[in-house]
Amino acid sequence: MSDELDEIQAIFFEECTEGLAAAEQGLSAMQTGDISAETIAGVFRAVHSIKGGAGAFGHADLTAFAHRFENVLDEVRGGKIAPTPGVIKVMLSSFDVLADHVETAKGLAPRPNDAAALAALEKVLADKGVVEDGGAPAAAAPAAAPAPVAAAPAEDDFGFMPVAFSLDDFDAPAGPAASVASWTIRFKPSRAALANASEPMLLIRELETLGATVESVDVSDVPPLRDLDPEDAYFTWLLSMPGDVPRNDIDDCFDFVAPDSLIEITRNEVEAPAPAFEPIPAPSLDLEPPAEDLIPFVPVTASIEDLTAQVQQVVADLAATPMTPTPAPVMPTESAAPKQANEASQTIRVDLSKLDLLLNLVGELVIRNSILADRLSPADRQRVELPELARLTRQIQDNVMSLRAQPIKQAFSRVPRMLRDLSVETGKQIELETVGETTEVDKGVIEKIGDPLTHMIRNAADHGLESTEERIAAGKSPVGTIKLSAEQKGARIFVRVQDNGRGINRERVKAKAIEKGIISADAVLSNEEIDQLICAPGFSTAETISNISGRGVGMDVVRSNVEALGGRVEIHSVPGEGTTFTMILPLTLAILDGMIVRLASQRFVLPLAHVLETVQPEPGQVKRTSPDTEVIDMRGEYVPVKRTTEIFGLNDDRLIEDSLVVIVESEHGKVGLVVDTIDDRREVVIKSLDQNLHPIRGLGGATILGDGSIALILDIEALVASANRYTPKGLAA
Amino acid sequence: MTTTTETASDCKIVTFTLGKQTFGIDMGALIEIREWDEPTPLPNVPRFIKGVSNLRGNVIPVVGLAERLGWEPSAIHARSCILVVSIGGKQAGFLVDEVNDIVGITRSDIQPAPEVETIEASVIDGLVRITTRAKDGTRDENGTMVLLLDLEALSLTKHLDMAA
Structure with missing residues (x-):
């Protein structure tokens, strides 16, 4: 259970990071003059959802600070405080403190000193108070206005106490306002609430700290004992809550409740709109890496079915990850703010290692596909199914690659x-x-x-x-x-x-x-x-x-x-x-546009970005400058020539006139690499050698070619550096 | 590949031969056993690294274990195998002459290997005697001595760091 909680908390911190980014973006926009209601509401929502999550996980300092910050934002949003440059500056510095508080909650930093920021926020709120006093107090709370607006100033006034750090202090009901009609809350958690780590008991306790009392519990849904699943939730609670508790605070308690739970919050027989909830994503399942299985004597082919199954498994896993709509809960009582839920794109949170596994498997699928094509008879190869399969596989590969783009x-x-x-x-x-x-x-x-x-x-x-x-x-x-x-x-x-x-x-x-x-x-x-x-x-x-x-x-x-x-x-x-x-x-570290060259029957990849041109040397074009250095005359420019075969210890008895010279360039200069033939030009997936071995000088990695064999990727920088700076004794020098 | 039914075995090892010697590695480190397939040679690496091979999309180094341990290089034949193992999160393939069996042993039966004066730390973790089945199915009561390999000491990264 605590592991699950940790995972959910990790998700909360991820959301904090996103929330902070959104808030900062909004504040920066405000700083440059964009003080539209939408922008301000965006910042408010971000801070609000950080507060909500922090409360649920018991980060009191973070909650308290976010709450104060939110108060000011709420007033700005409500038009009661004008977002002057001075106010925005206070909000920016408060934002920095909020970010520090998040770090503290993560356990990465000591608790920040937020006294100055709190004082600045209070001052902003207090100045607003003066403005309101000077204006028409009656207009601030028109009779028809929803109760929370009327209740908010009282809460804020209470929040000015400089010693108050706990949320509870803010939420303690202000006595004199108690004449407002009380709330009735009907709460029926979804059957699977417990499986979603949403414990009704904790929620009811939280409501009780706001002053709620449980009026009755409806147990009519509890099935006979033989059908009872002890891990399902069956009860329906009816609670009453003092009327002076702001609706927002009640809603906050339900922030992390499973979406299909029944929640009715009513006052004076007026049906309030149901609040929007953030579902809690279920903890992601760790995919067993297939390499861990003991598979004695894996045949070279015949594994295409396995691969397809594995890809299906990973894709299904990805799809199974619950959706997390990004916007924070929309405040139902805010009639002025339009519903913004549709502005956020639908996103899914996926563990990066799952994507990498998928990428690897799809890459293999492509390779197996071409092996299969090679083994089929020419007549079968002409059929439409095989090219279709190849095209689809390529498309999957492209899509998986794009998933990694951010x-x-x-x-x-x-x-x-x-x-x-x-x-x-x-x-x-x-x-x-x-x-x-x-x-x-x-x-x-x-x-x-x-x-x-x-x-x-x-x-x-x-x-x-x-x-x-x-x-x-x-x-x-x-x-x-x-x-x-x-x-x-x-x-x-x-x-x-x-x-x-x-x-x-x-x-x-x-x-x-x-x-x-x-x-x-x-x-x-x-x-x-x-x-x-x-x-x-x-x-x-x-x-x-x-x-x-x-x-x-x-x-x-x-x-x-x-x-x-x-x-x-x-x-x-x-x-x-x-x-x-x-x-x-x-653009990516995973894909390289490469030229496939052949050297003494072994294939290598040259990064195309470094290739300037390719020449077939005329007799006399390559001249020796010392027993083991050569240059090639490129239209009057002498470029050092490097026999790649020497570096790799391959046999080379070919005449240079029968070879090709690929002129490559790096920041260290140009060099001509002698190769036997050029096979192809294609995008290759880079597999790093140090993942299982050690970086090797002269190699930028390896790649797996269409037939499943490995080609080494040459590191041009290292080759050119060794050609221009040192005697060409090979890279081992 | 049957497991001996000795009582109180608390550790499983995979046994294989290099020349006339029988070796064992911890079963937990084994990922799979593959047929020999000529790997792609690498430049600037110690001679015992035969090259790299494609293991389902992963590029893994293939090590001539006999050379690594200082013996004559293995000749490739029909029963040559690559043991793919995981050492400290990194994968490597070891070329061996033949894979024999999976046996259970008791840790307390492992005897220390004799001290040898070599430059690097010993890669032999210890010695253990196992009973093996003879060709006719009867048990060889004398048993065979197995040299248990210390995979950590065989880690390629460690060795290459020293070479570099």
Whole structure:
């Protein structure tokens, strides 16, 4: 049971993360002037559902803070507090504290000091109170208005007590208001409530803490003993609740009740609309990896049926994962807010390992499919069924790949918070502009660009942008801008961090590089080369080492991280106008556009992105420059030639005129690779070697070809580096 | 492949031969037994790594176990097998001459292997005697000595780290 609870809690934390992202997005939109009711309601809903979940899991501090925050948001939503820039600023800082509280609830951080944020929130609420007093108090609670509106101020007034941290304190009924008609609650949990970890007892206790009393219990649905399932719920409870308890608070208790439960909350014989509920997703079942089964002597073919069954199993599993509609519960008593349920897309939460398993199995299916095609007689191969099967399998593969794609927004989401902190630390005014957040990238890429992105943003804020005084002196706007953008170009993703700061001081960078011994004193470098020095290991130009960046590891880490992903970093700087760092990344880490080449009967894959051209050498075009180095004359340019066969210890007695030379390029320069033939060009699924072995120099991984055999993927960067920098003794050197 | 019915066995091992020696590994680490299939050779790896093979979409290294243990390389023949094992979450295939049996042993019967002076830690976990069935079905009362392998010590990552 506690494991299940942990799993549900993990889902809650995931929802918190989503909620925080939504709230932040909304607040940022408000900051830029979008104060539409929809935006404000979105922020309110996000904070509200965090509060609801936190209450259910007993995170009192988080609940209490979220509750206060929600109070202010509620007033803003109701139009009682105008969302002035000052108010939005308070909400943004409160949001940061809320995010810290979530971290605390996860057990990742000590409890944040929220006194300042609470005080600021109180002040906002209190100022509103003054406004209301000055206005018409009667108008604030018209007779026809639903009771919660009337009840809310009382609750809020009570909430001003600075010592009150527990939700219970807020919800204790305010005595004098008790003349309001009481609530009647009829609650019949769904039969499967207990299986969904929704324990009616806990819920009734929660209602009782609000002041409810159980009037009667209807046991007429309890079947005879022989039919009774002790794990099913049969009772119907009738409770009464004092009328001054806000409807929202009652609804909150039912936030996590199974959807098919019967819940009726009535007052004065007026039927209230049924609230919307969030179903609790059942804990996901762990799929037994098929590789764990002991299958002695697996035949090479004949497993296609097994695979199909396994794929079906995984797909069925995915479908069985319960739907989680993203929007928070819609407040039924809010007549002003239109129902927003349809604005959110229907989503499913799936364990990533399940997707990877599915991807693996589908990949195998494709391979088995082509093996089958090879074994059939030509007449059978012409039939329509086989190409149809192949097409369908390919489609499944494409779809599974697309499942892993996520909007890059996830990686961008932590930037605004970071910049707010940086702005406080550096005293600089920074404005963030984001473009292309919806660009979709493979989940693996998103996970790995977080760190480089953090470094780039910090670098831009700390080194790129000038101080406010400097900016004014230079005749620029006092507010510095950092533009974060993402766009897809072909199979690559461009992520840019652009500042409008002072640009790279090339004189200083060069002097520093000489001082640090990175370049020699008489080196003649182009502007671009000087800019690249920023990424050299151990380089830092900051005069004082700040705690933001300037430890001299930042940009070096950026470059190595990005290169590890198969990408590169470009720097463009204009003195006085700013600097742009561009990360150019592959769209996915799992698929590579490759050229299949043959070398001494073994097949290899060359990443097509690195291939410039292919030539069949004329006699005399390849010249020897030393006993073991050769160059090829490419229209006057001498490109080093590398006998790939030597590196791999394969026999090569072929004349170079009978071979092909593939000219490849990496940032270390060009090199010509000698291959026997070119077989094909196709997209291959990258299987990393270090999953079961160890990274091997010169290899970027392996892939499984159509016939089930393995082809090794060459790592061009390593091959070119070894050709241009070292004597070609092979990669083992 | 019948299991001996000795009482009080608390551990199952898979036995196989390399040359004339009988070895055993913990049954729990075994994923499957495959027919020999020539793997794709890799560059820049120790000689005992024969290459990589495709195990249902996973690329796994294939190790010549005899070479790894310092004996003559196994000759490939009709009964050559690959034992696919899981070592610390990583999978690897071991080329062996023949798979014999699955037997139950008692942990307390395992005797320590004699200390040998080698550069690396011993990959032999211990020695154990098992009774085997002779070709005619009768029990060989003298039994056979089985060398139990320490899979952790055979971990490829560990070894390659040292080589690199």
